[in-house]
Amino acid sequence: QTTVTGNVTDQATGGPLPGVSIVVVGTSTGTTTDFDGYYTLTVDDDAVLQFSYIGYKTLDIPVTGPNLDIVMEEDRAQLDEVVVIGYGTTTVKDATGSLTAVTSEDFNKGAIVSTDQLLTGKAAGVRITSSGGAPDAAPNIRIRGGASLSANNSPLIVIDGVPIDNTNPAGVNNPFSLINPNDVDSFSILKDASAAAIYGSRASNGVIIITTKKGTSGGPKFNFSTNTSISTVSSKIDLMDGPTYTKFINEYHPTYSGLLGTANTDWQDAIYRAAVSSDHNFSARANLFNKVPTRFSFGYNNTEGLVKTNDYERYTASVKFTPTFFDDHLKIDINAKGISSEKNAVDEGGALGGAVNMDPTKPIYDNSPGNRFGGFYQNTILDDVDNPTRLLLDGQWNPLALLLQRTRPEKVQKILGNVEFDYKMHFLPELRAVLNLGLEASTADIEESFSDNSLATYKFDSSNNDINTNYVFNPGVNYRENQSITNQTMDAYLVYAKRYEEGFLTNFDVQGGYSYQNFRNDGNKEEYRYNDETGIRELQIDAQNPNNRYFNELNLQSFFGRTNLNLFDKYLVTVSFRADGSSLFSKDNRWGYFPAAALAWKVNEEDFLKDSQVINDLKLRLGWGKTGQQDITGAVGFYPSVPLFEAGSSTGQYLQGVALYSAKPFNEDLTWEKTTTYNAGIDFGLFANRLINGSFDVFYRETSDLLAKVPVAPGQGLTDSFVKNVGETESKGFEVILNATLLSNESTNLEFYSNVSYSRAEVTDLQDVSRISADGSGIPTGTGVNIGYHTVGYQPYSAWVFRQLYDTAGNPIHGAFADFNGDGITDNDDRYFKSLRPNWTFGFGFNFNYNKFDFSTSFRGQIGGQVYNSRRLTSGWIDKAVPNNSNSLSNVLDFYSGAADYNFVDIQGNIPFSDYFLEDATFLRCENIVLGYRLDDILKNTSMRVYGAVNNPFIITNYSGQDPENFNAIDNNFYPRPRSFTLGLSVDF
Amino acid sequence: DDLNTEPLVEQSLDDLLANDPDAVSGILSRLYASFALSGPDGPSSGDISGDTGESPFLRGIINLQDFTADGMKNRWGDDGLDQLTTTSDWDENNKFFGYMYNRIYYTIPQANNLLSILNSVSIDGQDQVVGEVKFLRGLAYYYLIDTFGKGVLVTENEIGVSAPLPEATRAELFTFVENDLLEAEALISNTKSYGRANKAAVQMLLAKLYLNAEVYIGEDRYSEALTFIKKVIDEGGYTLAPDFVSNFSGDNDSSSEIIFTLIADSETSQSYGNTTYIVNGSMGSETMPIINFGAAEGWSGHRATKAWYGLYEDNDDRGELFWTEGHNYEMADYKAWTDGYPSVKFRNSGFSTTLPATTFSSTDFPFYRLADAYLIYAECVLRGAAGGDASQALNYVNEIRQRSNANTIGLSELTLDFILDERARELNLEGQRRTDLIRFGKFTGSSYIWPWKGNTAQGTSIPDYYNLFPIPLSALEANPNLNQNPGF
Amino acid sequence: AWLISSCDNDDVVPKFTLSQASEDAAFSFSAADEYLISSGTMDNVAERFVWNEVDFGVQTEINYQLQGSIDNTFSAYDPTTEYDSGTLSVTNAEVKVSDLNNLATLLGLEAGDSGQVYFRARAFAGSGEGADAVDSYSDVMTLNISILEETSNEGPNCPSIWVVGAGATDAGWGWDSPIEFLCTDNVYKTNINLTNDAFRFFLTEGDWDSGQNFPFYVDEGYSIDSNFEDALDGDNNFKFIGTPGKYSLTVDTINKTIKLSPPEAEEPNCPSIYVVGAGAVDAGWGWDTPIEFLCTDSVYSMNINLTNDAFRFFLTEGDWDSGQNYPYYLAEGYTIDPLLEDAVDGDNNFKFNGTPGKYLLTVDTINKTITLGIPRAEEPNCDSVWVVGAGAVDAGWGWDTPIEFTCVDGVYSASINLINDAFRFFLTKEDWDSGQNFPFYIGEGYTIDSNFEDALDGDNNFRFIGTPGTYYLSVDTVNKIILLR
Numbered sequence A: 001q002t003t004v005t006g007n008v009t010d011q012a013t014g015g016p017l018p019g020v021s022i023v024v025v026g027t028s029t030g031t032t033t034d035f036d037g038y039y040t041l042t043v044d045d046d047a048v049l050q051f052s053y054i055g056y057k058t059l060d061i062p063v064t065g066p067n068l069d070i071v072m073e074e075d076r077a078q079l080d081e082v083v084v085i086g087y088g089t090t091t092v093k094d095a096t097g098s099l100t101a102v103t104s105e106d107f108n109k110g111a112i113v114s115t116d117q118l119l120t121g122k123a124a125g126v127r128i129t130s131s132g133g134a135p136d137a138a139p140n141i142r143i144r145g146g147a148s149l150s151a152n153n154s155p156l157i158v159i160d161g162v163p164i165d166n167t168n169p170a171g172v173n174n175p176f177s178l179i180n181p182n183d184v185d186s187f188s189i190l191k192d193a194s195a196a197a198i199y200g201s202r203a204s205n206g207v208i209i210i211t212t213k214k215g216t217s218g219g220p221k222f223n224f225s226t227n228t229s230i231s232t233v234s235s236k237i238d239l240m241d242g243p244t245y246t247k248f249i250n251e252y253h254p255t256y257s258g259l260l261g262t263a264n265t266d267w268q269d270a271i272y273r274a275a276v277s278s279d280h281n282f283s284a285r286a287n288l289f290n291k292v293p294t295r296f297s298f299g300y301n302n303t304e305g306l307v308k309t310n311d312y313e314r315y316t317a318s319v320k321f322t323p324t325f326f327d328d329h330l331k332i333d334i335n336a337k338g339i340s341s342e343k344n345a346v347d348e349g350g351a352l353g354g355a356v357n358m359d360p361t362k363p364i365y366d367n368s369p370g371n372r373f374g375g376f377y378q379n380t381i382l383d384d385v386d387n388p389t390r391l392l393l394d395g396q397w398n399p400l401a402l403l404l405q406r407t408r409p410e411k412v413q414k415i416l417g418n419v420e421f422d423y424k425m426h427f428l429p430e431l432r433a434v435l436n437l438g439l440e441a442s443t444a445d446i447e448e449s450f451s452d453n454s455l456a457t458y459k460f461d462s463s464n465n466d467i468n469t470n471y472v473f474n475p476g477v478n479y480r481e482n483q484s485i486t487n488q489t490m491d492a493y494l495v496y497a498k499r500y501e502e503g504f505l506t507n508f509d510v511q512g513g514y515s516y517q518n519f520r521n522d523g524n525k526e527e528y529r530y531n532d533e534t535g536i537r538e539l540q541i542d543a544q545n546p547n548n549r550y551f552n553e554l555n556l557q558s559f560f561g562r563t564n565l566n567l568f569d570k571y572l573v574t575v576s577f578r579a580d581g582s583s584l585f586s587k588d589n590r591w592g593y594f595p596a597a598a599l600a601w602k603v604n605e606e607d608f609l610k611d612s613q614v615i616n617d618l619k620l621r622l623g624w625g626k627t628g629q630q631d632i633t634g635a636v637g638f639y640p641s642v643p644l645f646e647a648g649s650s651t652g653q654y655l656q657g658v659a660l661y662s663a664k665p666f667n668e669d670l671t672w673e674k675t676t677t678y679n680a681g682i683d684f685g686l687f688a689n690r691l692i693n694g695s696f697d698v699f700y701r702e703t704s705d706l707l708a709k710v711p712v713a714p715g716q717g718l719t720d721s722f723v724k725n726v727g728e729t730e731s732k733g734f735e736v737i738l739n740a741t742l743l744s745n746e747s748t749n750l751e752f753y754s755n756v757s758y759s760r761a762e763v764t765d766l767q768d769v770s771r772i773s774a775d776g777s778g779i780p781t782g783t784g785v786n787i788g789y790h791t792v793g794y795q796p797y798s799a800w801v802f803r804q805l806y807d808t809a810g811n812p813i814h815g816a817f818a819d820f821n822g823d824g825i826t827d828n829d830d831r832y833f834k835s836l837r838p839n840w841t842f843g844f845g846f847n848f849n850y851n852k853f854d855f856s857t858s859f860r861g862q863i864g865g866q867v868y869n870s871r872r873l874t875s876g877w878i879d880k881a882v883p884n885n886s887n888s889l890s891n892v893l894d895f896y897s898g899a900a901d902y903n904f905v906d907i908q909g910n911i912p913f914s915d916y917f918l919e920d921a922t923f924l925r926c927e928n929i930v931l932g933y934r935l936d937d938i939l940k941n942t943s944m945r946v947y948g949a950v951n952n953p954f955i956i957t958n959y960s961g962q963d964p965e966n967f968n969a970i971d972n973n974f975y976p977r978p979r980s981f982t983l984g985l986s987v988d989f
Numbered sequence B: 001d002d003l004n005t006e007p008l009v010e011q012s013l014d015d016l017l018a019n020d021p022d023a024v025s026g027i028l029s030r031l032y033a034s035f036a037l038s039g040p041d042g043p044s045s046g047d048i049s050g051d052t053g054e055s056p057f058l059r060g061i062i063n064l065q066d067f068t069a070d071g072m073k074n075r076w077g078d079d080g081l082d083q084l085t086t087t088s089d090w091d092e093n094n095k096f097f098g099y100m101y102n103r104i105y106y107t108i109p110q111a112n113n114l115l116s117i118l119n120s121v122s123i124d125g126q127d128q129v130v131g132e133v134k135f136l137r138g139l140a141y142y143y144l145i146d147t148f149g150k151g152v153l154v155t156e157n158e159i160g161v162s163a164p165l166p167e168a169t170r171a172e173l174f175t176f177v178e179n180d181l182l183e184a185e186a187l188i189s190n191t192k193s194y195g196r197a198n199k200a201a202v203q204m205l206l207a208k209l210y211l212n213a214e215v216y217i218g219e220d221r222y223s224e225a226l227t228f229i230k231k232v233i234d235e236g237g238y239t240l241a242p243d244f245v246s247n248f249s250g251d252n253d254s255s256s257e258i259i260f261t262l263i264a265d266s267e268t269s270q271s272y273g274n275t276t277y278i279v280n281g282s283m284g285s286e287t288m289p290i291i292n293f294g295a296a297e298g299w300s301g302h303r304a305t306k307a308w309y310g311l312y313e314d315n316d317d318r319g320e321l322f323w324t325e326g327h328n329y330e331m332a333d334y335k336a337w338t339d340g341y342p343s344v345k346f347r348n349s350g351f352s353t354t355l356p357a358t359t360f361s362s363t364d365f366p367f368y369r370l371a372d373a374y375l376i377y378a379e380c381v382l383r384g385a386a387g388g389d390a391s392q393a394l395n396y397v398n399e400i401r402q403r404s405n406a407n408t409i410g411l412s413e414l415t416l417d418f419i420l421d422e423r424a425r426e427l428n429l430e431g432q433r434r435t436d437l438i439r440f441g442k443f444t445g446s447s448y449i450w451p452w453k454g455n456t457a458q459g460t461s462i463p464d465y466y467n468l469f470p471i472p473l474s475a476l477e478a479n480p481n482l483n484q485n486p487g488f
Numbered sequence C: 001a002w003l004i005s006s007c008d009n010d011d012v013v014p015k016f017t018l019s020q021a022s023e024d025a026a027f028s029f030s031a032a033d034e035y036l037i038s039s040g041t042m043d044n045v046a047e048r049f050v051w052n053e054v055d056f057g058v059q060t061e062i063n064y065q066l067q068g069s070i071d072n073t074f075s076a077y078d079p080t081t082e083y084d085s086g087t088l089s090v091t092n093a094e095v096k097v098s099d100l101n102n103l104a105t106l107l108g109l110e111a112g113d114s115g116q117v118y119f120r121a122r123a124f125a126g127s128g129e130g131a132d133a134v135d136s137y138s139d140v141m142t143l144n145i146s147i148l149e150e151t152s153n154e155g156p157n158c159p160s161i162w163v164v165g166a167g168a169t170d171a172g173w174g175w176d177s178p179i180e181f182l183c184t185d186n187v188y189k190t191n192i193n194l195t196n197d198a199f200r201f202f203l204t205e206g207d208w209d210s211g212q213n214f215p216f217y218v219d220e221g222y223s224i225d226s227n228f229e230d231a232l233d234g235d236n237n238f239k240f241i242g243t244p245g246k247y248s249l250t251v252d253t254i255n256k257t258i259k260l261s262p263p264e265a266e267e268p269n270c271p272s273i274y275v276v277g278a279g280a281v282d283a284g285w286g287w288d289t290p291i292e293f294l295c296t297d298s299v300y301s302m303n304i305n306l307t308n309d310a311f312r313f314f315l316t317e318g319d320w321d322s323g324q325n326y327p328y329y330l331a332e333g334y335t336i337d338p339l340l341e342d343a344v345d346g347d348n349n350f351k352f353n354g355t356p357g358k359y360l361l362t363v364d365t366i367n368k369t370i371t372l373g374i375p376r377a378e379e380p381n382c383d384s385v386w387v388v389g390a391g392a393v394d395a396g397w398g399w400d401t402p403i404e405f406t407c408v409d410g411v412y413s414a415s416i417n418l419i420n421d422a423f424r425f426f427l428t429k430e431d432w433d434s435g436q437n438f439p440f441y442i443g444e445g446y447t448i449d450s451n452f453e454d455a456l457d458g459d460n461n462f463r464f465i466g467t468p469g470t471y472y473l474s475v476d477t478v479n480k481i482i483l484l485r
């Protein structure tokens, strides 16, 4: 026998864990840790000790010596885990709605710039698609596919209790880049109406609640983490190189051979780079004055985009105080986050498109003495061959020059803060009053300027006809924008919660309150123009609006209430109600009412399961609720329901001596879009410690009074297309989450997790019309040509296409399509619908620990869905190469390698609507592979983890273009997603 | 109540009327601007969906009236425009039909809106403004009648009606426009005001409506056409500009001949769809000294065909307004810039003043001018209109010809065929040609062919239903009461 | 159930693959032996090509094209210069005479020549463009074409010849003013003043060696007008033995004839003279409104209102000194109409002594006569005719709204809205018996516009077969032409 002593600490905080139960396995012998986490126990030499503590993972540890210090890890899967829901919290055990929690251990790892990247692929029914590989690329997040057509389909984001603005600050594409991912503690995703309805107005598309890390009640703890990564382009477009292109021109366009050069330039290589990025974070947790748990963090991120000059830099700081007063009667939660970021925005279309179009036989640089453009090669043309007076730019502009000759820093400073007072009444402890005051404020500054000799500023002095001296460049500022956003939030509510020791009602709570939000976005722009006579850039003053000011304000106010009933500790009932008013609608149509109800049955609490060894947990959930949508500001601005006039700008005047005013379109009948969701779910845990656990949810959703931008009946509105409450959609689907601990012993742990979701929506009614063309589905044959339609009887956002015909060798026949109705004519009656968005998405991964090594990998993907390969359309036809309005050639896809089909001589008429351009977007992407090693106690109380990660190492797909993962399903000028290699270090002390 | 958010940049009608005494003129200005500009915020703003550059009214008129006809072709190969140029494969998906249709139905409700405002306010010269608005609405409807042949009839009385309106026939639209314009003629003054319509402009539109009545409604209304064109000539106070090309130069705002103009200004009224489209589109550095025509950029798009420049005698000055150097007389390939001659009739350079080369054109578009009125007079006489005089007709035609040093003709040469050719010589690229060819029965069929008619180099027959354009898909989708034109 | 219904209808479309045509395009008619090309028939349909539908094994839009070439292999077929029907959705196409003529020109054929041109039909799916275009061609059909020789007045298209000699009074022997014979389609024709003397043809102006005399033409097999004979002078010139005066002389090198015929009308080709004086009521004494006498071939002829008073001829407008009075003409040997006499005023003006009114006054400077005649018609001087029938949509069969054709100088014309149906001309309104049908005009020797045909209904009405629309229709009873414009 031996006496074992030791200390048990919390892995996350390093603080001592008092009251941990320690049992010798196979016996009833045991003890618990003291207030400082220490224990002493006398056991056999070969004993195995089981350490357990509520909320922490149970550990079975064999005795190896007299000292056994134990670090315990919080078990996020534990049913008692607190989950944040709207205006309160619950536990997984008692949750009635469909909600998914994703906590830090599940987060994606590696080269992570923005918070959304933590979550990608991790939550069932949540599809996150970045718009590309730029450091600030906008994420498109859809929970269960989204419900709206033209209104905002993004979920509501709530950060530490503050619902944030849907409008990004100027220059910011990704709102999640304004939160340091290292500060995030957990995500709660509310998917069904019963969970989300308490957020009523803005919850139609689900809610993502982000909670940041808290301070500690133990001793001070510090963390420093740092990583550096290098990123490369994972896939380029299959274009012709110089020699191949020369062959192509000589073969297909011999009359243009004279325009060929002799260089061999890969213009994609010219604009891309191996990008180096680094991320450094420091955080401290302490219990200030032994009273105020506090967390402080500072972060610095420097990310290089794959496209040259696309640099991103961010400083973040956050502080959180969670003091309590009056014997814990008053809890105060104070959060403040400050962010300062600067991004050099690049002209993605100009650079990415230019690299595709630019003739590969032309050099990047031109060092001839006559070069005007700072040493960059540029094709030019004389204005008059016989008697030239001007040397004009011609054809594609050198894409590298476009990048290097312009700077456009977009700077944002933002603070996001809130103070929440939670007061438990002294006279009636069951009654709490909560007041939450939040502020989201930002300023954005954009300044675009050009260097000397920039192509974009090359102009002429018309008083001078000497071709050698009559040009001017205009270095300096070309555009400025300043903006300030001020959003105020105030929630106030009362909660009465009572627990009964007897009777059928175990506990019950009821709450009611009021919420106020005001979003204000105020900015101005400085615009310039070039003087036709002098060629000099000058400020353009708009007499009616001298600062080019814009001002948008949105106000939302709500009353809400909720009650939870717990019967026999088996049956849970939640009922909520919310009334919302939005300033976007006129007075009569302003208010929407959103009730919800949910039932849950904790089956495992029933007698017949209570002792089951197999079924550990089993809960059935049923939910119903209504949610609303009003955010159409992206489509029609902030004042869509009232008649207004806008003044013409300085270049948009007409009759002399009067200022021009234009009546703006409006729709005074606009009102709330309403979504009703039915959800049934089951949560289960099988075998001991829930070795296998998961959930299954089925939902059905109907949206009515859809806010959609529809064509206006000709003449019956002030323009041809406007938002209207029109029609209905319904959608249905399911989600499965399955997690399994495949291997678990003292040195080795292997966990598998996975999620699969299916959703399918259908447009069921569009009032007067049978289909409307879908925003975002524009194909690059001209502005406003959409391939996507919302059509009654079909999935929203389906491509309306012709069936391409092929010859016996499998080559597409130019312009030949199936004549479905057999009338001998190819027209719209022969087009069919093909859904663009995938119905199936999935994610899975493994976490493997062996002693001090950890290895994890995660995957995600989609089954089905289509991508319109518009690169094939715009660069995959023979005559694309020949100059139009110029004397310079354009590069094309490599016809010889099969990247495009040489039958396509042009792309006119019905050809862009051929399903030939649609390709299956099924893919499986390896999101990351991470390998880490932990060094404990390198110094006293100091532990360190080193790791290496590869992000986006590979993708498996049949798609012939660059990347099948494309939110709008139109693959055009795509900023490639990087493949990144990261080395990182994290030190806790 | 914070839920009543107030805009700070945009203004309500009440604020506008309180803040600017010229507010109504400012709203009227936007209505005129709809014919030349894409939107109120400069060339990149758009009143209607789609490409802002392609959507202005005038660009639509040039595309639909000139490129579909014999004299002008575009070479870009743009989907939609190509089908216009080759008068082939017209269908409801063609966005250029949509632009025209949507622009018409942008202008009409904007006009209705202003009429209803005028019902509720009182300003100086109210009648005049009402007359102008009715003229502009009538002009928009005129193009609906001419191009699509039918639509919905929506007036200030239908504001706020959201249930789709019934389809109105060509005859119903004709009658409405006729009555509205007769009303406008009574209200509007004879004063000439730059860029605005006066009595003569209304009379000109009435004359055109009646002149084409045979096509539009199957009725001979030439006598009424003559009545109104006589008023234009006799009472309008316009005289032929001494030099033809001065009407199409950067300083044409001073022309004595132009009855109704679409203002363009390289600084304050910028658009890719006003004369900028005509001038820049006709310019190409590959073969032309574009600076000489005051253009800072050339888009190498439009060229004339021999069906136009083949009509001139040697000494006719108008026949000199083509750039021939480096270009071929025959248009073997309409997509080859050097096949066919670019027209340099329109230019940014000044006629009597020196102007810098500009990106946007300052040349106003002579929407209606006296020479057109003269030719309408002669045509009405030849078509047997009552009240005309043959020798007067001959005088008018010879005046036009003498101005350009063309040989005068005798009465025996003054035939309808001659008029059609003379209209080409005088008015091509002024948005008239397709209507003229249809009125003379020469647009469809094989009685008259021109290069690339029907998408063959020498030209071939096209079906009669091409006398109207197809109703755009977006309109059919938005109002189920609308039916496609036969043949499409 | 909803899981099953969620199966998408998106992918029910099978893969469509086009195969080669099961049956190629083939013409289903026979070509005529010969296609004649003449300038007057250019707008006529020469042939309607008809072929069968082609099936590529998949339900898709099939289009066709008729190609015409001067090369029977079509290896260098050029749609921009040769015949191209454009894209057709139907299986037939009309080829006009002008289309054949265009090919004939490419072949280099001239009047009287014959040659062969080739046609084939192409069927294709899709646009027909691209390297792997799926298409099918018919066999090549050969058309024999011949260009008719004709005396067209379209202008010279062959070298001129010249006449010199005393018999050609305006020329005489010498190269100062030879008479040029312009040539059109190898036919030489001009108006010439002949007197009973000798002349000769010359191929080259100014070259006496290029002369061609009477025996030359006889040897060439020409039939020569009987008003000519061999002058039997040293040069064997032509000699005119008919009545001296102006004639139209034609040398037709195709049909090998030399013929005289009445002179053709010509435009004014000599300076005007003017009449001023109280006797010419519309003029009076003064130069405000003189009566201009236009001159054609030295003959002045005008309608003039005369009263019993004096007037005088003037050579130059506004010049009193250029007057030519009664004695002047007598001295020149003129025969003067007896209704005119010497006014015996100071100026010895002419004086009219007949019944005041409108007369045709002719001064013939060749035959030296001054005559008064019946005035030339100027006003509508013939009665209207009417058109009734379904083909004239505004009229229809019935007398409610007949189309009136007004008449000037024997030419009836009106604007008429025609559709492809029948109609008839009527001399008298509301008199069905006054109709004149298609065969009537044919019988009268009329040339009828190719847009009309005999309706072959019971009445043999006219039937319009052109593009419906409004036309200007004229019936020229003088030149016997029914023309549509």
Ligand SMILES: [Ca+2]
Residues within 6 Å of the ligand: A819, A820, A821, A822, A823, A824, A825, A826, A827, A829, A830
């Ligand atoms: Ca069909």
Ligand SMILES: [Ca+2]
Residues within 6 Å of the ligand: B250, B253, B263, B264, B265, B362, B363, B364
């Ligand atoms: Ca101007």
